[in-house]
Every structure is written in C-alpha cells, then in structure tokens.
Amino acid sequence: MNFLSLFVLIPLLMMGGLALARNMKQIRAVAAVGSSLQLLLAAVVMVLFLQERAAGNTAEMLFIADTVWYAPLNIHYTVGIDGVSAAMLLLSAIVVFAGVFASWKIDPLPREFFLWLILLLIGVFGFFISINLFTMFMFYEIALIPMYLLIGVWGSGNKTYSAMKLTLMLMGGSALLLIGILGIYFHSAADGNLTMNILEIARNNAIPHEAQYYLFPLTFVGFGVLGAMFPFHTWSPDGHASAPTAVSMLHAGVLMKLGGYGCFRVAMFLMPWAATQLSWIFLILTGISVVYGAFSACVQKDLKYINAYSSVSHCGLVLFALLMWNTTAMTGAVLQMLSHGLMTALFFALIGMIYGRTHTRDIREMGGLMKIMPFLSVCYVIAGLASLGLPGLSGFVAEMTVFVGSFQWSDTFHRVFTIIACTSIVITAVYILRVVGKLLYGAVQDEHHRSLTDAVWFERLSAITLIVAVAAIGMAPGWISRLIGDSMSVISERILQYI
Amino acid sequence: MDFSNFLWMRDELTLLAVILILFLYDVFGTEKSRRFFSATACTLLAVQTALLFLPALAGEAFGGMYRTSPAVNTVKIVLNAGTLLVLIQATAWIRRADVVIRRGEFYILTLMTLLGMYLMISSGNFLLFFIGLETASLPLTALIAIEKYHHDSYESAAKYVFIALFSSSLMLMGLSFIYGAVGTLYFSDIAARLAGTPLLYVGLVFFMAGMGFKISIVPFHLWTADVYQGAPTSITAYLSVISKGAAAAALMLILFKVFAPVAVVWQPVLWGLIVVTITVGNLFAVRQKNLKRFMAFSSISQAGYILLGVIAGSATGMASLIYYVLVYIFSNLAVFGVISVIENATGKVCMDDYNGLYRTNPKLSVAMMLALFSLAGIPPFAGFFSKFFIFYAAVQEGFYVLVFIALLNTIISLYYYLLVVKAMFIRQDDCLIPAVQSDGASRFCIALCVAGIVVIGLLSCIYTAISGVSFGM
Numbered sequence: 001m002n003f004l005s006l007f008v009l010i011p012l013l014m015m016g017g018l019a020l021a022r023n024m025k026q027i028r029a030v031a032a033v034g035s036s037l038q039l040l041l042a043a044v045v046m047v048l049f050l051q052e053r054a055a056g057n058t059a060e061m062l063f064i065a066d067t068v069w070y071a072p073l074n075i076h077y078t079v080g081i082d083g084v085s086a087a088m089l090l091l092s093a094i095v096v097f098a099g100v101f102a103s104w105k106i107d108p109l110p111r112e113f114f115l116w117l118i119l120l121l122i123g124v125f126g127f128f129i130s131i132n133l134f135t136m137f138m139f140y141e142i143a144l145i146p147m148y149l150l151i152g153v154w155g156s157g158n159k160t161y162s163a164m165k166l167t168l169m170l171m172g173g174s175a176l177l178l179i180g181i182l183g184i185y186f187h188s189a190a191d192g193n194l195t196m197n198i199l200e201i202a203r204n205n206a207i208p209h210e211a212q213y214y215l216f217p218l219t220f221v222g223f224g225v226l227g228a229m230f231p232f233h234t235w236s237p238d239g240h241a242s243a244p245t246a247v248s249m250l251h252a253g254v255l256m257k258l259g260g261y262g263c264f265r266v267a268m269f270l271m272p273w274a275a276t277q278l279s280w281i282f283l284i285l286t287g288i289s290v291v292y293g294a295f296s297a298c299v300q301k302d303l304k305y306i307n308a309y310s311s312v313s314h315c316g317l318v319l320f321a322l323l324m325w326n327t328t329a330m331t332g333a334v335l336q337m338l339s340h341g342l343m344t345a346l347f348f349a350l351i352g353m354i355y356g357r358t359h360t361r362d363i364r365e366m367g368g369l370m371k372i373m374p375f376l377s378v379c380y381v382i383a384g385l386a387s388l389g390l391p392g393l394s395g396f397v398a399e400m401t402v403f404v405g406s407f408q409w410s411d412t413f414h415r416v417f418t419i420i421a422c423t424s425i426v427i428t429a430v431y432i433l434r435v436v437g438k439l440l441y442g443a444v445q446d447e448h449h450r451s452l453t454d455a456v457w458f459e460r461l462s463a464i465t466l467i468v469a470v471a472a473i474g475m476a477p478g479w480i481s482r483l484i485g486d487s488m489s490v491i492s493e494r495i496l497q498y499i
Numbered sequence: 500m501d502f503s504n505f506l507w508m509r510d511e512l513t514l515l516a517v518i519l520i521l522f523l524y525d526v527f528g529t530e531k532s533r534r535f536f537s538a539t540a541c542t543l544l545a546v547q548t549a550l551l552f553l554p555a556l557a558g559e560a561f562g563g564m565y566r567t568s569p570a571v572n573t574v575k576i577v578l579n580a581g582t583l584l585v586l587i588q589a590t591a592w593i594r595r596a597d598v599v600i601r602r603g604e605f606y607i608l609t610l611m612t613l614l615g616m617y618l619m620i621s622s623g624n625f626l627l628f629f630i631g632l633e634t635a636s637l638p639l640t641a642l643i644a645i646e647k648y649h650h651d652s653y654e655s656a657a658k659y660v661f662i663a664l665f666s667s668s669l670m671l672m673g674l675s676f677i678y679g680a681v682g683t684l685y686f687s688d689i690a691a692r693l694a695g696t697p698l699l700y701v702g703l704v705f706f707m708a709g710m711g712f713k714i715s716i717v718p719f720h721l722w723t724a725d726v727y728q729g730a731p732t733s734i735t736a737y738l739s740v741i742s743k744g745a746a747a748a749a750l751m752l753i754l755f756k757v758f759a760p761v762a763v764v765w766q767p768v769l770w771g772l773i774v775v776t777i778t779v780g781n782l783f784a785v786r787q788k789n790l791k792r793f794m795a796f797s798s799i800s801q802a803g804y805i806l807l808g809v810i811a812g813s814a815t816g817m818a819s820l821i822y823y824v825l826v827y828i829f830s831n832l833a834v835f836g837v838i839s840v841i842e843n844a845t846g847k848v849c850m851d852d853y854n855g856l857y858r859t860n861p862k863l864s865v866a867m868m869l870a871l872f873s874l875a876g877i878p879p880f881a882g883f884f885s886k887f888f889i890f891y892a893a894v895q896e897g898f899y900v901l902v903f904i905a906l907l908n909t910i911i912s913l914y915y916y917l918l919v920v921k922a923m924f925i926r927q928d929d930c931l932i933p934a935v936q937s938d939g940a941s942r943f944c945i946a947l948c949v950a951g952i953v954v955i956g957l958l959s960c961i962y963t964a965i966s967g968v969s970f971g972m
Contacts, residue, residue, distance in 0.1 A: 069959050070888075070959045070962055070963070071959070071963055072815070072818065072963055072966035072967075073815070073888065073891060073962075073966075134887075138878045138879070138883065139878075141877060141878045141883065142878050142879060145877045148920070149920070149924060149925075152921060152924065152925040153924055153925055159925075160921060160925055163925075164917060164921075167913070167917065168910055168914055171909070171910050171913055172907075172910050175906035175907060175909060175910055176906075178887070178890065178906055179890075179894070179899065179902055179903050179906055182890060182891060182894040182902070183894070183899065186894060186895060
C-alpha cells in the first residue's frame with residue numbers, strides 16, 4: 001500500500017462519512033473537506049514527483065507499488081504515475097473541488113448525490129494511478145455506472161433517455177475494451193510469463209503484428225467512445241445537456257479525459273506497430289469530430305448543447321493530436337486535455353449557475369446578463385476566450401502545441417488534415433462570440449431577469465478556482481509542458497521507431 | 500460388503516441425517532413444539548454446511564460408482580450456502596396460514612433435492628447420476644405445487660413435471676446409446692474406451708439435450724418463464740440458482756471427465772448453444788413486465804455465461820464456473836429476497852409497481868440495485884469479477900468471437916437491469932408501494948446476500964481457494 005492508494009482511500013472514507021452524516025451541513029462538510037484533502041494530496045504528489053525528477057530519477061513511472069490480488073489469474077493491483085498521470089490527477093482534483101462547491105445546494109437527496117459523485121471519483125482517480133490492465137479497466141467501469149443515476153435522478157430535460165443512451169454507449173465501449181485487454185494479456189509475453197502490468201508488456205513488446213491488427217482498433221475505439229470520437233460521440237451532447245451541473249463538469253472535465261488517456265496509455269503505447277498502420281483511419285474520424293463538433297455547436301440554441309458539441313470538437317482534437325505520434329503534438333494533446341478539462345468545467349459551472357437563476361438555457365430567451373450578473377458574465381467571457389485560444393489562457397498553449405506538432409508532418413495527408421482541423425479555431429470563435437454577444441451584451445430579453453442576483457460565495461469559489469488554473473497554464477506553460485513532454489516522448493519514440 | 504465405503508459418502512449421509520431428523524420432528528413434534536421448525540432446519544443445514552469444510556476426500560467408493568474430489572466438495576459447499584440462504588429467506592412465507600401446514604414437506608423436499616444434486620455431481624457411473632438427477636427433479640414438482648389452491652402454482656407444477664419427464668426420457672435414451680457404443684456406464688471406463696462412433700455422438704446429443712432442460716439453455720428453455728412465474732417465489736429462487744448451478748456443475752464434470760477425448764465434437768455444439776442462450780434470454784428479458792418472468796429470462800442468459808466456463812475446458816474454466824455460480828447465487832437471491840418481501844406484503848410483482856420504490860423503501864431498493872448491478876457485471880461488485888474471470892477463461896482457450904458476442908450481450912442485459920433501477924429510482928408514481936415492514940429472517944438473508952455481493956469480489960482468497968481444487972480436461 002503506497003501513498004498513491006490514498007487517492008482511492010480518501011473517497012472511500014468520504015463515502016463512509018456521508019453514510020453517517022445526519023444533515024445537510026454535515027454532508028457539505030464531508031464533501032468539502034474530502035475534496036480539499038484530495039486537492040492537497042494531488043498537489044503534494046505533483047511536488048514529490050517534480051522533486052524526484054529533479055533528483056535525477058528518470059524511470060518511466062515513479063512511486064510504483066505492486067500487490068498480488070488474484071494470484072491464480074496473475075491479476076495484480078499495481079499503481080505508479082508518470083508526468084501525465086500526475087497532471088491528470090491534479091486536474092481531476094481541481095475539477096472535483098470546484099464541482100463540490102458548484103453543487104452546494106443540490107436538491108433533492110443530497111446524500112445520495114454526493115455518494116454517487118464520490119463513487120465516480122474513485123473510478124477516475126483509480127484509473128489514473130493504475131498501471132495494470134485489470135485495475136485500470138475496473139476503475140474505468142466504476143467511473144461509468146454512477147453517471148446513470150446522477151443524470152437520471154438529478155438531471156433535467158430528456159434525462160432518462162440521455163442517461164440510458166450514455167450508459168449503454170459507454171458500456172459498449174468498455175465491452176470492446178474488455179476483449180481488447182484480454183487479448184493484450186494473452187499475447188503479452190513470448191516466453192509465457194504473461195503479465196497485465198503495462199510497463200512489463202511494453203518492455204516485452206511481444207504482441208504479434210496480426211494480433212495488434214485487431215486489438216488496436218478494439219482498445220482505441222473502446223476508449224475513443226469515451227473520448228467522443230466520431231461517430232461514437234452521440235451520447236455526449238445528450239448526456240451533458242441533461243446532467244446536473246457538477247456532473248457535466250466532472251464528465252466533460254475529467255471523465256472524457258479517461259478516453260484520451262487510455263488511447264495513448266493502452267492502445268498506442270502497447271501496440272505501437274498497429275498505431276503506425278491504422279492511425280490514418282482514426283485520424284480521419286477524429287478530424288471529422290473536430291470540425292463537425294464545432295459546426296454543430298454553431299447552430300445550437302441551448303447553452304449546454306453548445307458546450308457539449310464544443311467538447312466533442314476539443315476532445316476530438318486531443319485524439320487527433322495523439323495520432324500525430326510526435327512528442328510535440330502528443331504533449332499538445334495532453335495540454336489540450338488539461339485545458340479543455342478546466343475550461344469546460346468552468347463553462348458548465350457557469351451555465352449551471354445561470355440556469356439556476358433564469359431557469360432557461362435557451363439563448364434566445366436571455367440577454368444583457370452582463371448588467372444583471374457581472375461576476376458570472378465576466379467569468380463566462382474568460383472561459384470563452386480560453387476556449388477560442390486567446391494567448392495568456394490555457395487554450396492557446398494547447399492548440400498552438402498541437403498544431404505546431406501536427407504541421408511537422410510534411411506529407412499531403414497529414415497537412416490536409418492539419419489544415420482542416422485548424423479551421424476549427426475560427427469556427428470556435430464564431431460560436432463563442434455569438435453566445436457572448438447575444439447572452440451577455442445583448443438587450444435584456446426578459447424583464448424578470450433584472451431582479452436576479454449575482455454569484456454567492458460558494459459559486460465564486462468554484463469559478464475562481466477554475467479560472468486561476470486556466471490562467472496558470474496560460475501564463476506559465478513551461479514547467480507543465482516539460483513535465484508532460486518528458487513522459488510523452490517515451491510513447492512517441494516507441495511509435496516512431498516503426499516508421 | 501465393505502461398510503467403510505460409506506465413509507466416502509460422508510456429506511450425503513450427514514445430509515440424509517438432517518432430512519431424517521426433520522422428518523421425525525415433523526411427524527412426532529407437537530403443534531406447539533413445531534414453532535421452532537424453521538429455525539431447526541436452518542441450524543441443522545448450517546451445521547451440515549460447516550461439516551463440509553472438513554478436509555476434503557478424494558477417491559472412489561463402491562467400485563467406482565461414487566467418486567469424490569476436492570472440486571466436488573467445493574461445489575457442494577456452494578450449493579449448501581445457496582440452499583441455506585433460500586431456507587432462511589422462505590421462513591416468513593412458509594409461516595403464512597395457507598402454507599404452514601406443508602412446512603415440514605417444504606424443508607424435507609428441498610433438502611431431498613439437494614441430496615439428489617450431491618449424487619449428481621459425485622457420481623462415477625451414469626446410473627447413479629441418473630438417480631441423482633431424478634431425486635433432484637421430482638421433489639421439485641411437489642415444491643412448485645406447494646401452494647396447492649393457487650392456480651398458477653398448480654399449472655406450473657404440471658408444466659414442470661411434463662418437462663422433467665420428457666427431459667429424463669431423452670437423457671435415458673442418450674445414456675442407453677452411450678452404453679451401446681462403449682459397453683459400460685462407469686465414467687472412467689467410458690473415458691478409456693471412448694471412440695468417435697456415430698452412435699456415441701447421438702447419445703451425447705441426447706444427453707446434452709437432457710441437461711439442457713435442467714440448465715434451461717435455449718432451445719430447451721420454454722418451460723422456464725411459466726414455471727418461474729407460477730411457482731412460489733422462494734421455490735423460483737431455488738430453481739433459478741441451486742438447481743441450475745448444480746446441473747451446470749454436473750454437466751461440466753461429466754464433459755471434463757468422460758467426454759474430454761471428443762471435445763472437438765461437443766465444443767462447437769456448446770458454442771452455438773451459448774450464443775443462442777445468451778442472446779435469446781437477453782432479448783426476451785427486455786420485454787418482460789412481470790419481475791419473476793423477467794428474472795427467468797435473465798437466468799437463462801446467465802446460464803449461457805456459466806457455460807462459458809464449460810466450453811473453456813480448463814482448470815481456470817472450472818474455477819471461474821464455480822465462482823460464477825457462487826456469485827450468481829448471492830446476487831440472484833438478493834433480487835428474489837426483495838421480490839418476495841414485496842410480494843408477501845403487497846402481492847405486487849410487476850415492474851411498474853416498483854415505480855418510486857426508493858422513496859418508500861430505500862433499503863430494499865438499494866439492495867435490489869446492488870444485486871442487479873452485480874448480475875450485470877458492474878464493478879466493484881462481485882458480478883464484475885465473476886464475469887471477468889469467466890471471459891478470461893474462455894479467451895485463454897481462444898474463444899475470442901464467442902466472448903465478443905457474450906460481451907455485446909452484456910450491454911443488452913445492462914439495459915434491462917437498468918430498467919428496474921430506473922423504475923425504483925427515477926420514475927415517479929401516484930400509487931407507491933407503501934413502506935414494507937419485512938421480517939427479521941428476510942432482512943438477515945438480504946443483508947447476507949448484499950454483504951456477499953460486495954465482499955466476494957474484493958477478497959481474492961475465495962477464488963484462490965476454488966482455483967486450488969479445480970482441474971481441467
């Protein structure tokens with residue numbers, strides 16, 4: 001048991017605390033204290049990681065601990081982190097912290113809401129610390145199922161349909177994944193010492209090419225469903241639009257990152273040969289995601305749908321950049337995950353707060369909010385600017401890195417798709433500015449809105465936390481992109497040796 | 500005659516002793532003293548279960564007629580644990596005025612079928628196997644009809660007895676063909692003399708069809724839904740887990756021990772059966788409104804998953820099959836526990852009646868939900884582990900396509916399990932089921948099942964222990 005397992009243990013203790021809590025106050029206290037502890041832990045882990053790296057430890061993964069779980073089946077519980085996982089843990093902790101404050105007044109059944117939310121956390125954190133295929137898959141599935149009830153019970157709109165669609169599509173992805181990881185396991189070693197440990201599988205590098213040929217699509221699509229890859233993205237707009245605020249934040253901010261993370265950690269890292277052979281198919285699909293998502297966002301009238309389609313576009317860019325294989329683009333992909341996670345969480349938090357006041361998310365029924373709720377509106381503008389890639393905010397750093405990396409390919413195919421993907425920047429500006437202009441600066445549409453109040457303390461805390469993080473990446477991207485770049489170069493070099 | 504042979508039959512004899520004690524108690528006990536009948540029955544079975552944990556024997560008695568091994572012993576423990584849970588769960592129902600008069604029969608007949616299952620799995624000869632099979636089937640007919648004045652109960656008993664007889668005669672015909680082909684009914688001799696003659700294959704087909712009725716695999720499943728719906732809920736629970744689990748274990752042991760040399764013949768047959776069983780079970784479950792029918796189709800598809808362990812034919816396959824049955828017992832009995840509590844209190848068994856159940860009966864709803872998640876294979880509940888292991892075993896032997904089809908089916912199954920969760924947690928209704936006051940025994944049983952669902956998966960020692968005694972073809 002090493003300290004990384006605390007990431008799973010703290011949520012477990014929180015669940016125990018919630019079960020004992022007697023009133024709303026205690027429920028909030030448990031949630032707030034737990035998520036703060038989690039944030040603190042993530043920060044400490046990040047510092048420890050940087051210290052260890054500074055001290056010259058160049059191992060692929062640090063803080064590895066291995067416990068045998070099911071000896072007859074060779075299943076271990078193995079944890080360990082590299083730069084990317086450390087960054088993802090920090091991202092998740094920030095979003096969760098903000099999410100808890102954004103759902104401060106959740107109603108009805110607050111205890112159950114937080115219980116499910118925390119079960120989701122166990123899945124997310126457990127996934128990022130695992131380096132064993134079995135535990136990774138288990139935590140991945142743990143993160144999926146709470147979504148059904150979170151959306152179904154506390155959601156809005158067509159919630160039962162969305163919840164069922166989301167759950168079934170994601171579980172369909174994980175069904176592909178399960179056969180994929182079993183296949184990887186049974187091909188993991190040439191000498192019969194089969195293993196589920198990702199690092200050992202990569203070291204053995206024994207998966208035969210014909211097996212890679214079908215295992216790679218299975219795992220890539222399996223994770224790609226959660227990464228909202230076209231044409232498997234359709235759960236995402238419905239799911240995000242129906243989900244309650246904190247769930248949209250966590251889902252778009254963190255859960256969709258599990259997809260991208262799994263794509264490079266499992267599919268591309270373990271099967272580099274197939275990645276070089278089959279990437280072109282997925283490059284086309286993700287290219288479609290990027291542009292199609294952006295265009296769809298332009299014509300939506302519901303605020304949440306706009307951001308849901310924008311998520312499809314941005315998460316498509318993550319997978320797109322990963323498939324470019326070079327270190328720059330892959331670093332950009334992870335930066336995009338971080339950037340998108342923070343800014344989408346911010347978007348959904350703000351939309352939730354606005355919706356809580358106006359009781360509508362239709363942009364045609366709102367206007368002039370800048371005068372009515374200046375704090376929320378300014379935050380919205382900041383989130384919008386981050387989304388369209390304004391220098392100084394995280395979106396710029398991420399997209400710049402992605403496109404610089406992608407443009408390093410000089411062949412026509414990659415060039416064309418890079419240019420197509422680049423157009424999404426312009427389209428993003430269209431739909432962001434359209435909403436900002438209409439919603440914040442237009443004329444007040446509904447006289448009742450004039451009497452609405454601005455954000456209260458817990459809402460401000462939630463929004464400010466996320467804005468600080470967005471700005472931090474935008475202002476000082478150096479250390480984090482070095483951190484990520486060091487880890488991604490391992491994967492990138494493994495793939496590039498096959499071309 | 501060498502009476503020391505009987506020592507090998509330790510488990511059967513202790514169970515027989517329990518049955519006899521209960522019989523005497525029922526016949527000679529006064530009306531007043533019979534108050535403790537249920538408690539006595541459960542305690543005696545618990546003691547007998549504890550005796551099963553004595554160091555397992557391995558060997559054969561009566562010239563190979565009876566064989567036992569640690570693996571067989573483990574299956575008996577699993578079956579006993581399940582039966583014990585069913586008996587505890589039935590306490591409230593059997594106390595009801597219209598059935599209390601048949602309380603003695605209920606316990607004695609149930610344990611009698613358990614004895615039959617013991618003989619089925621530890622036989623070394625097809626004759627003893629057939630006797631075990633009949634002992635396990637015929638008392639079930641009486642059990643299904645135990646609510647004699649209840650039309651459904653009566654009807655489903657009639658259906659069951661016809662099906663049981665029909666499948667037994669198919670089985671007997673198969674056995675006689677096998678006898679004709681190899682000239683013996685002893686398992687070890689058959690395995691040694693097995694030659695791939697057409698006569699043997701015909702016998703094998705009839706044998707598998709007969710077992711198919713017992714395990715209710717498609718296309719031999721048509722009796723399942725009607726019988727499950729009509730039978731008293733505790734009996735349905737017993738049918739769906741213990742009877743099915745024992746038959747699957749028996750099929751596995753015989754295919755491994757006797758028909759291993761012709762595995763190339765029965766594996767493709769089983770492959771097809773698994774695919775249709777899982778798919779048809781799932782597709783029919785989607786449309787069911789009555790929860791007992793719903794669970795019938797769910798249990799058909801679960802049988803398909805169980806058979807994945809048989810087709811693997813390896814030690815891992817056997818271990819994961821036994822483990823799957825164990826987890827399935829706990830999950831399914833939790834579901835039936837909730838259904839029977841609600842049914843006993845309100846008489847409602849339809850899915851629509853469960854709308855908004857969480858508002859009035861939060862604990863029952865949560866127990867039901869966890870059990871359904873476990874059946875659907877959602878982590879961290881035990882069902883996830885058992886499904887993963889059984890897929891693991893099948894993929895290990897190269898059945899990628901089969902596992903892929905089974906995995907696609909888990910999504911359908913998740914859909915219909917979520918329908919029940921949706922009814923309980925999300926849907927609202929004007930006429931909710933009122934808060935149900937369940938009796939202590941049912942609560943205890945449901946709590947035990949839920950604890951099992953949570954713990955069995957996370958503790959690896961149970962699987963490791965099962966794996967230690969398993970063997971392959």
